[in-house]
Amino acid sequence: MDVYEAVTSRRAVRGFTDRPVPREVLERVLSAAAWSPSASNIQPWHAYVLTGAPLAEVKKLAGERLAAGDPWDEPEYEQYPPALKFPYCERRSAFGEQRYGALGIPRGDIEARQRASSANWDCFGAPAALFCYIDRDMGPAQWADVGMYLQTVMLLLRAEGLHSCPQMAWAKYRKTVAEVLSPPDELILFCGMSIGFEDVTVDYSRTARAPLEETVTFVEG
Numbered sequence: 001m002d003v004y005e006a007v008t009s010r011r012a013v014r015g016f017t018d019r020p021v022p023r024e025v026l027e028r029v030l031s032a033a034a035w036s037p038s039a040s041n042i043q044p045w046h047a048y049v050l051t052g053a054p055l056a057e058v059k060k061l062a063g064e065r066l067a068a069g070d071p072w073d074e075p076e077y078e079q080y081p082p083a084l085k086f087p088y089c090e091r092r093s094a095f096g097e098q099r100y101g102a103l104g105i106p107r108g109d110i111e112a113r114q115r116a117s118s119a120n121w122d123c124f125g126a127p128a129a130l131f132c133y134i135d136r137d138m139g140p141a142q143w144a145d146v147g148m149y150l151q152t153v154m155l156l157l158r159a160e161g162l163h164s165c166p167q168m169a170w171a172k173y174r175k176t177v178a179e180v181l182s183p184p185d186e187l188i189l190f191c192g193m194s195i196g197f198e199d200v201t202v203d204y205s206r207t208a209r210a211p212l213e214e215t216v217t218f219v220e221g
């Protein structure tokens with residue numbers, strides 16, 4: 001698979017089969033992803049990869065919290081600016097309509113949207129997951145490094161025939177994840193990532209992108 005194909009075939013997959021992901025494949029992907037760039041090569045990512053019983057435990061505990069109507073953990077970082085302005089706000093609404101429209105959920109049906117979103121806590125059925133932490137001392141440049149690392153992981157997963165879904169949702173249940181992983185106090189959970197083989201019977205709609213001229217300016221001589 002060439003890089004263009006890896007980039008264009010990667011998408012947030014929200015339905016996985018239970019086919020296990022071999023440990024050696026995950027090691028191959030993460031060993032290659034370690035070559036991601038970072039400013040001054042400080043490599044500020046901390047990844048925990050879970051399969052089997054530990055992942056089942058995280059999913060079970062999260063499911064119990066959901067069923068109990070437990071409130072989300074207080075945020076350790078701001079996921080979006082408090083007032084998302086134009087054009088980001090419009091793009092977010094368009095995403096919601098695409099995502100939930102594909103599932104046949106009408107715009108105002110908040111409860112049905114929440115039900116669909118609760119599949120996050122089962123990692124959409126994925127048999128493997130990565131939880132990515134960053135040191136709380138780090139600034140925006142290092143958070144960007146971590147983003148590059150995660151994209152590299154996701155592209156390499158495509159090269160192995162695997163799919164993924166990055167999930168900031170897990171930051172909302174970060175204490176549940178910590179219960180199983182016991183990460184050092186200085187780390188913040190940025191996001192989880194479901195990993196596995198796609199369940200091709202699950203409907204989805206491919207998210208659109210803004211036209212190039214909205215996000216790229218060519219300055220030519």
Ligand SMILES: Cc1cc2nc3c(=O)[nH]c(=O)nc-3n(C[C@H](O)[C@H](O)[C@H](O)COP(=O)(O)O)c2cc1C
Binds near residue numbers: 165
């Ligand atoms: C940092 C990050 C966090 C995300 N968090 C979630 C999440 O919690 N749950 C989810 O279903 N999708 C999540 N997504 C997936 C985005 O919704 C998705 O990438 C976006 O809509 C573009 O669609 P595509 O990835 O299918 O091209 C996240 C993506 C990123 C990059």
